[in-house]
Amino acid sequence: MTGPVEVRCTLMRGGTSKGAYFLAGDLPAEPAARDDLLLRIMGSPDPRQIDGLGGAHPLTSKVAVVSASDDPAYDVDYLFLQVVVDRPEVTDRQNCGNILAGVGPFAVERGLVAPGDRETSVRIRMLNTGESAVATFPTPGGRVDHTGTAEIAGVPGTAAAVVIEFPPGTTPLLPTGNVRDTVTGIPVTLVDNGMPTVLIPAAALGVTGYESPAELEADPALADRLRELRLAAGPLMGLGDVTSATVPKLSLLAPARDGGAVATRTFIPVRCHTSIGVLGAASVAAGLRLPGGVAEGIARLPAQGDRVRVEHPTGFLDIDVDIDAGGPGDPGGTPTARRTAVVRTARKIFDGTVFPRPAAAPTPPAHPLGGNDGSAAR
Template identity: 55%
Template structure:
């Protein structure tokens, strides 16, 4: 942060990553101490305010996100990435989760900023995710050694087409909760509702929509307007947080709560995700990986719903959400036994776009 024409300013990129949008910073441009950094980010975003009218946020959790990137000292990574969720209506900043959508923009940002040298055709960027200590590799299109955002790849929830960004997640099982099934069970009963608590990159609680008298294809607006439903789901979430080794989650953004139902449009299953209090217009990247994992493992509430078995090896799971679907490619073994289950890789396609770069004014 520095002074420019008698104003405090912070160099900043605004990028769309997947179906999210956020502010991207070099770590060296922000205070390292959260006590100084977080108030600054709240000011830049315009929180707390439902509209975030006096800041750069978009008035929704999906557009109130931050990526902080630095060159990594690790042998297995090129850059370190810290994700921060800036609350819209509260003066809170959370580092309790990863964000796989914002992750999609980290590779291009790192190359644009000179943290990673671009190669011809494409550049693989090895990213260490500081929130959970796990790694991912993103493949960024760099024809003639420059990042391009133009291409033919399309993802549901984003209009138009962009250059593809391929993401491979490595060793993410239990990255937030300590194990894939942090409660020790493939199913638990909370408030007389059968749930599966799972963490393959994102702590998620899976619940059958039918157990709440829902069809599963309700719109996010319909679900958000149902106060009784929200109270029931939040009561389960608070108890699930304890079971998942997350402690008191009343002020945390995890676990996510995902309602599951039979597919509507040819996918494997349909979802509606509370993140945790607003309903996602799509589904989070890492959330979709956790959901897909539950699909292939016997004993989960998803497996009970679908009654479909998967052979070991490479499988593609198509997860439906309110604005389309999400394809997750997985390579697994031991799916019939949760004690010997191994996820060898989880990969998916995202896109990103640089929207603006410049200086953010500090209030």
């Protein structure tokens, strides 16, 4: 496929991820052509992504495609695309709450949303799932200010706070209707508070839940069990065959070690996350608050307030989550999430032009006599 020889691009860190942000109008409208271009921009397929913007890890091989929304309930539409590092694959089967943190500032800086004098709130429709979020961030004097004093675990230094609030979603919090299921012989809670997630007691898989990501990734028996569990959980969660999908996420739970509610190790889906995704943490936090779930006896919930601290390999992430255990007007019925919010940060790294790797030339047809150079076969 052919495409642009240069593309306007903003590279941003959003939360604990990094990605390339594009206006939808700067990319091909046809998905196959768009994905081919993004593979060449990010440098996939190549384990090092040496010839593109990607950072050789799923957390740094992400793309946000942003446009003005045609729905008056929203300001912008956001399509998240995961560019696979070592395969020629681009998938839109999940959201990304970390990259979401940069969407509001990007929309203001690219003129899609008029800024306020002190702060700006941007209403975002997440096209991957149809769900929404509102991102609020400082815009003193009508300009995005990326500097600030907010810290998030897993990111050095400080930056401006981006407060992201998620209204209640349209998907069931419990896809199976159960707070506890048994999948491939393992007790789990299947929860979706923005990200389909399987909560698993780490001890049920014979690990502590405190291992480093590298140690967990080096355990082939664990990888086999997790793959079997994920493939079985996907259809139960209404996701169908998830063989080639990046959802559901798998989060191992263990008692917290550093004052939080729970310690986690999350798989995305094969690599172990060095921290935890925003939407994945939102689903974990919701699952912790479900009476009878697998987190009972593992998690230590705060006595007051809605904030839950989820520990991960490089620190923690605080999530405000308010659960209605009975559902609206249905005491004792299906639980729902009334409110979910998180504080993230984002920082613009560069804004300019990216030059994609040239499209591969089509393979010339074989010469009838066997030589592509016109010579006879010998």
